Amino acid sequence: MRGRSIKKCAGCGDHRSxxxxxxxxxxxxxxxxxxxxxxxxxxxxxxxxxxxxxxxxENDELSNALKIEISDSIYNKLLEEINHG
Ligand SMILES: [Zn+2]
Structure with a gap:
């Protein structure tokens, strides 16, 4: 069942649903x-x-996990999702 598993934040390292x-x-x-x-x-x-x-x-977790370089356009897209999502 979706929504029940615990994942780790690649930024702060906290484990959350x-x-x-x-x-x-x-x-x-x-x-x-x-x-x-x-x-x-x-x-x-x-x-x-x-x-x-x-x-x-900054800790390269994003680029390592996604196997892609985090360009400005990717960063801005994610920033926008956080601000408006
Ligand atoms: Zn976090």
Whole structure:
């Protein structure tokens, strides 16, 4: 059953229910935020807040998990999701 599993935030390292976290997916080279948890691909979870996004970028957890370099456009897309999502 979805929504019951515990995931680790790549930024602060806290363990939280996956429904509380933002799922980021590398879908064939395109980075998407996947609130429904239905996209396939490499994924990573962060708390939906800027501090955790920044931490995950700085500690390379995001790029390592997604196997992609976090460009400005990817970063801005994620930032927008946090601000408006
Ligand atoms: Zn966090």
């Amino acid at each position: 996956e429904v509380e976290l933002m799922r980021i997916v590398n879908n064939k080279g395109e980075i998407n935020v996947d609130p429904g948890g239905i996209m396939s691909g490499r994924d990573v979870y962060i708390c939906p807040q800027i501090t955790c996004l920044d931490a995950a970028v």
